[in-house]
Structure formats: structure tokens, C-alpha cells
Amino acid sequence: MIKVVVGGATGRLGKMICELVRQQEDMQLVAGIVSDAGGHVGKEIAPGVRTYGAEGLEKVLEKADVYVDATSATAAERNILRVPSLGVNCVVGTTGLSEELLKRFEASVAEGNVSAVVSPNFSVGVNVFWKMCGVLAAVLENYDVEILETHHDKKKDAPSGTAMKAAQIVSEITGIENIVYGRQGNVGARGREIGVHAIRAGDVVGEHTVIFAGNKERMELTHRAHSREAFAEGALTAIRWVSARRDGKVHTMAEVLGL
Secondary structure, eight states, X not given: OEEEEEETTTSHXXXXXXXXXXXXXXXXXXXXXXXXXXXXXXXXXXXXXXXXXXXXXXXHHTTOSEEEEOSOHHHHHHHGGGSGGGTOEEEEOOOSOOHHHHHHHHHHHHHHTOOEEEOSOOOHHHHHHHHHHHHHHHHSTTSEEEEEEEEOTTOOSSSOHHHHHHHHHHHHHHOOOEEEEOOOSOXXXXXSEEEEEEEEOTTOOEEEEEEEEOSXXXXXXXXXXXXXXXXXXXXXXXHHHHHTOOSSOEEOHHHHHTO
């Protein structure tokens, strides 16, 4: 039985992960971690399963195999570095994390000799989308590249982690280092750059399009998420994959899916 603690248990994604964990025969939800300011500390989110504030993290992890972080960048910075030293594996899906924090987390995973999966998006489709971004970038290396992402009006970070990952993939393959976030005013002729643009509107779960445009044609690669359940189901796949590992490494969702 894989014993799971979910950070951000009352958020949109965290709540769904908790519900799906409870439905699995090989998993047990043991606790949720929530914001101290949200008024949810000490609440029962399932029969016999309570929520704790950040100060209770060490206590609940004593009986956990995997900690899942689906919080905010600020909360994740307080939480994820504390987990590996307790011998607990991690699945981190929080976006907006700094490179510095991720490097510190990688070091803590190695020191604790645990394993982790870090991904800005757990959906199978998005991970195939990223794979195809790389394929197209390699073939259409001289084409202009623009990335457009759309999310609901309550999403806090922009651009999305998924869009940033796509830009990173294209940049590494094409050698284009200049990433431009939106444009305004007289920006002059387009240089060798990747444009990234964010839209926040309504209740859109998530939509990403990468445009490869030449002088006579263009190709558009699009992924649309119809439900957050796609992300939550992917998180469960990551939990199962990482649960029995102890290699001191941080893995990607592409590794989990064999991509």
C-alpha cells in the first residue's frame, strides 16, 4: 500500500488528486497539507483523514511513502526541501518554481537518497506534446516560433510552466536563446527569438499552441485539456512509478512514461 500525503489538498488539482488516491486499491491517503491562512487546517477531507498546516509536515510524513506537492511556488519553497531528509519520495507538480530552488531540491534528494518526479504538467498528452515540440523544432529549425497559452482567470503564474517547458525544449534544440514574453510598442523587426504569450480568461483548464511559421507555410501544434482529471491521473502514475525507488535522483514525467 502506497501511503500518500498531498500538499495543497484543498486546491483545484490537490483536491482531485486526493479523491483519486482514495479510489485506488494500492494507495492510502494519510493526510493533506494546506495553507495556514486558508481556514482549512484541521478539517477532515476524508473519513479519518485530516489536514495540517505547514508546521505539521514532518509529523504526517512519518507515516508516508510519497509526498505530492500541488501548492503554490511560495508554499512549495517552504515545503519540498524538508521532505527528502525524512526519507520520503516526492512528486512535485507546482509551477513557477525558481531554478535556484530546483537545484537545491535536487541536492536534497541526492543527500536523502530518495527519488522524485518533477513536472510542470503530469498529463500524458502534454508530455507527448513536449516530445513533438522537440521533433518539429529539429526539422523546422529555421522557422519562427511563437507559443500561446490560455488558462482560467484565477491562475496566478504566467506564462504557464507548460509553456515555459515548451520554450526550453525549442531553445535547446534550435539554439535560440532569446525568449520574449509578449510584445508592446515599436519592437522593430523580429530577431532570432521565441515569443511566449499568456491569456487569462474564464474557466479555461489549459490550452497550449506552438506555432512554427515559415514564409510560405506554418504548422501549429496544440494541446487542450478538457478536465484537470488528466493532470491528476498523471500524478497517480508518477506516484506509483516513484514509490519504490531510492536512487537519489530527480526524474521527469517523460521518464515515467517511457518517452
